[in-house]
Structures are given as structure tokens and as C-alpha cells.
Amino acid sequence: MAAETPTCLVVLETAKRFLSSFHRPARLLVAVSGGSDSKGLLLALNKAIEASGNSDLSLAACTVDHALRPGSADEADAVAGFCASLGIAHIVKRWDGQKPAAGIQAAAREKRYQLLAEAADNLGATCIVTGHTLDDQRETILMRSERGQGPGGAGMAADVLYDRRFWVLRPFLRLHRADVRAFLAAEGEGWFDDPSNANARFERVRTRVRLAETGEEHVSTWDAASRARSSEAAARWLGLHARVHENLVVSVSCAAARGCGDIDCRRGLLALAGVVGGRTHSLAADTVARLVAFLVRKEPGRLTAGRVVFDKRATGLYLYREARDLPTLALRPAETGVWDGRFTVRNGGNGMVQITATDAGGLQQQRLIAAGVPPGVAKRAALSAPHIVSTGDNCTAKAAVEPRICPYDTFLPGFDLIMAEMIAGLFGRQPYVRSPVHDLLTEMER
Structure with missing residues (x-):
């Protein structure tokens, strides 16, 4: 094996420190595209587990094939072979179907996390781990700051809860991509370069080029x-x-x-x-x-x-x-959907149900008034209340309705968890899923 350099050691030590933060036992699903960041992450975590001799930590891997360019399936197969050589369980999730003509990167990101969550379910994983680096962080901060979100709210979190089910962890956020690549090179491993990373039609690519040319280090400041x-x-x-x-x-x-x-x-x-x-x-x-x-x-x-x-x-x-602009949602028996972004509804009846906005009989208005809301406010607010009716003969309209904490129920950054928990409590919701690590924020900020 090639001798380890100080750069290689910092990558491996970061992986060891990250693993030491876990509540055990735990099974980590690593998102591996075949690029340098994710491949380096998987290899470093595997080496760290082998060095520790711990049997209460294990790895699994998933490659999401977005099927957006020729050769993506072959790359996924190559990653599968790499994982097999390490003895790591691996699954490929493919994005089938029609792709949107606009906003493809945002749509691909959304689908990627959806498929990773499916893989985590399939492989019995505790959490999902991604290879985002400090380079990604700098790009994100600059892009979001220029959209007016400001430096105070612009950085990626080291831990994000996805879909109220799986924590997505980013242990390499304080490492440069060059460090990860040096680690792979020292291990005699190569990687794939996604051609889209050089396509200037994408905002992130243009930002990456700009950072390389100007060296705007101030945008990497993220507290x-x-x-x-x-x-x-x-x-x-x-x-x-x-x-x-x-x-x-x-x-x-x-x-x-x-x-x-x-x-x-x-x-x-x-x-x-x-x-x-x-x-x-x-x-x-x-x-x-x-x-x-x-x-x-x-x-x-x-x-x-x-x-x-x-x-x-x-x-x-x-x-x-x-x-205004309140939707209608139809659900089959046992189907779950989101109505107006505000409520998650599960059809527990034996027929189709339809959810619309109405205050049938003024009942919701009266409830609001009884709760201390001024009558004028109650009248207007009741017009946006969800109303559920059965659409079939001899069917019972039986649905469970839960408020949705829209800003956080899909992606909840760890640094906003305490505020999200307070809001969930105000709306009568159960607490969010606990993180599998002791304190990733503290660990990653060291």
C-alpha cells in the first residue's frame, strides 16, 4: 500500500472522528456516484472501520443513476464493482421516466434524495452520508448570498433531516476536494469526472469557475x-x-x-x-x-x-x-398526499376521498371563535380549511389529517432543529427523528 501523506491522514482522521460520534449500532448508507468526493468518503470510512475493528458500525452504498447522459449506467456498474471489492453492500437506483426540460439540476437533487431514502429503507440503514466538501460549501454560500439570502443563512448544514425519516450527514464539509483526491491517489484509486461539472449553463459550474479565478475566500466563512x-x-x-x-x-x-x-x-x-x-x-x-x-x-x-x-x-x-388558489386533492384508499403544502392527508377509508377548501356549515369558523380568534379573522381563515368528502357510493370518508411544517418537513438543517421542534410542538406535532450522532455540529466545527 502507498505510504500515507499528511493530506491522506487528515482525510482518514476526519472519517475516524466522524465515526466516533455515532450512537451504536449503526449502518451508514454512503451515496457514491463514482466521483472523487463520494468515492474518497466511502474508502476512508471503510478504512476507518477496519482500523477500529468495530463490528457495531457497518457500511452500505447507493449509486443514483440519473440516466441523463450516455455512460451513466456503466459508471454505476463500475461503482458496484468497487464496492464489491471492499465487501460493501451496494444498490443502484435509477431515475426512470421523463425528465423536466427546465430546472433539471433541482429536479435531479430532489429525485436523488428520494431514491437514496428508498435505498436506505432497502438496506436497513440508520442514516445517509454524502461527500460534500468545503469546495461545495463555498460555492453554495456564494450562490445563495447572491440570491439575497445573505451570508447568515447561506451555508450547508453538516446534518440535514430528509423527509422526517433519515438524517443526511456531511462529514467532509471542512475538507478540500484536493485533499480527498490526494487520498485516493495515495490509495491507487481513480474516479469519474461528470461532464456536467464543466457545463457553464449550470449556475454551480459558473460559480466554481469564478471562485477558481478570483479566489474569493471570504465567501467560505460560515458560522x-x-x-x-x-x-x-x-x-x-x-x-x-x-x-x-x-x-x-x-x-x-x-x-x-x-x-x-x-x-x-x-x-x-x-x-x-x-x-x-x-x-x-x-x-x-x-x-x-x-x-x-x-x-x-x-x-x-x-x-x-x-x-x-x-x-x-x-x-x-x-x-x-x-x-385564493386553493387546490383539490383526490386520494385512493390507503394513499397519502399533501394538500396545499399545509396538511398531510392519509385516506383510511374504503373509497376515494376528495380534499377541498370549504367551511361546510361554518363549523370551523365556530371552532376558531371558541378558541379566542376574532370573528372576522375566523371567518376568513375558515375559508382555507381542508374539507374531506367521500366521492363514491356506500363509502366512508375516513382520513387522518396532520399539519405539515412545510419549511422543514422535506429538508431540516440540523442548526435549525430547535426552532423546527418548537414550531412542530405549536402545531401539535410529534418531535422530529433524533440524529444518530452525538453532536455533529460541534464535531464538524472543531
Whole structure:
């Protein structure tokens, strides 16, 4: 075996330190594309486990074949052979079907995590591990900062909960890609270079070229611990000031709302608005500025932003979904779907059900009034309540409805966990799945 250099040692030591943070036993599913980052990650983790002699940690691997270019299936087969040589269970998940003409990278990312979660189920994995490096982090920070998300909210988390089921862990976020490649070279291993990584039509590729040419090192500054402290402060504010009524209306005092000039207060309020509006993405910076200006004024009024009505009255500020563009969802028996981004619905009956927005008989309005919501607010908010009816003869409409924490139920960054937990509690939801590691944020920030 080739002699290890200091660069190789830092890669291997990072893998060892990462493995030492796990609650055991654990089975890690490594996402392996055949590129240098993911292949180096798999090899380093395998060597670290072999060196430790631990039998309570094991690896599995998955290659997602997006089927977007010729040769992708052959590369997946080559990765399967590499995994077999290491004695690691491996599965290929292929993205079949028609691909979108626009937004292909975002769609591929969404499908990749969906297929990785399927593989984790298939292989009995505890979590998913990816090979993102500091190079990826720098690119992400620059791209998100230029979209107006700001340096304070722009970095990737070392741990992300996907679909409320699997934690996705990124142990190499503080390593350069060059270090990982040096490690592979020292081990006598090559890798595949995806041609799309040189295609300038993609934003990330253009950003990568720009960073290489300008060396804008300042964009690599990312304080995840500071973001976690902000999340904790936002959670405290939510616990003190926010109330949720019938999973349809959020209320806070006007005095508390006027404090939204504070970034932590503002983050908490905007996260709640994301739940009420069923929106995953943040409001645009100019919309946030307009909203803050409205909230800090003492005069009552209404403002709509991100599908949410901010209704300011003498008794408080009330947030509810505007009664516009509300969808209809049909579900077969035992089928589960998401309605309006706000509710997860499972059909537990014996026939088709349909979910629409209506307040049949004014029952929801009366419940809101009984909960202390002003009648005018209750009347408007009730118009966006989900109503479930059976669409077949002799069928029973029986459905389980659960509020969806839209900003976090698909991707929940670990540094926002405490705020997401507070919001889930306000909406009567169970806590999120616990991480399989002791404290990855602390470990990765060392």
C-alpha cells in the first residue's frame, strides 16, 4: 500500500472522528456516484472501520443513476464493482421516466434524495452520508448570498433531516476536494469526472469557475454555530409569543410583532408564515422589508405575502392562509398526499376521498371563535380549511389529517432543529427523528 501523506491522514482522521460520534449500532448508507468526493468518503470510512475493528458500525452504498447522459449506467456498474471489492453492500437506483426540460439540476437533487431514502429503507440503514466538501460549501454560500439570502443563512448544514425519516450527514464539509483526491491517489484509486461539472449553463459550474479565478475566500466563512444560536433564540421567542389555533391561525401580540426588526424574532415569525402558507422557500428580501415596515407600525391593517394574510388588529397580529388558489386533492384508499403544502392527508377509508377548501356549515369558523380568534379573522381563515368528502357510493370518508411544517418537513438543517421542534410542538406535532450522532455540529466545527 502507498505510504500515507499528511493530506491522506487528515482525510482518514476526519472519517475516524466522524465515526466516533455515532450512537451504536449503526449502518451508514454512503451515496457514491463514482466521483472523487463520494468515492474518497466511502474508502476512508471503510478504512476507518477496519482500523477500529468495530463490528457495531457497518457500511452500505447507493449509486443514483440519473440516466441523463450516455455512460451513466456503466459508471454505476463500475461503482458496484468497487464496492464489491471492499465487501460493501451496494444498490443502484435509477431515475426512470421523463425528465423536466427546465430546472433539471433541482429536479435531479430532489429525485436523488428520494431514491437514496428508498435505498436506505432497502438496506436497513440508520442514516445517509454524502461527500460534500468545503469546495461545495463555498460555492453554495456564494450562490445563495447572491440570491439575497445573505451570508447568515447561506451555508450547508453538516446534518440535514430528509423527509422526517433519515438524517443526511456531511462529514467532509471542512475538507478540500484536493485533499480527498490526494487520498485516493495515495490509495491507487481513480474516479469519474461528470461532464456536467464543466457545463457553464449550470449556475454551480459558473460559480466554481469564478471562485477558481478570483479566489474569493471570504465567501467560505460560515458560522453554523451562530446559526444554531439564532435558531435557539427564535425558538424562545416563539415559545413566549406565538399561539396556534385549530392549525389554521397563528397569533402573536402586536408588541411582539413590532420586535421583528430583530433577526431572531423575524426568523421565527417568517418560519411560522411558511407553515401557514404552505411554502418551502423564503420570501424575497424586498417582500420581507415591506412586511417588516408594516409590522413595526402601530396602525391596524392587513398585508398579504407568500400566500399568508398578516392581519393586524388591536387584539394582536393574526396569520392565516389567504383564500385564493386553493387546490383539490383526490386520494385512493390507503394513499397519502399533501394538500396545499399545509396538511398531510392519509385516506383510511374504503373509497376515494376528495380534499377541498370549504367551511361546510361554518363549523370551523365556530371552532376558531371558541378558541379566542376574532370573528372576522375566523371567518376568513375558515375559508382555507381542508374539507374531506367521500366521492363514491356506500363509502366512508375516513382520513387522518396532520399539519405539515412545510419549511422543514422535506429538508431540516440540523442548526435549525430547535426552532423546527418548537414550531412542530405549536402545531401539535410529534418531535422530529433524533440524529444518530452525538453532536455533529460541534464535531464538524472543531
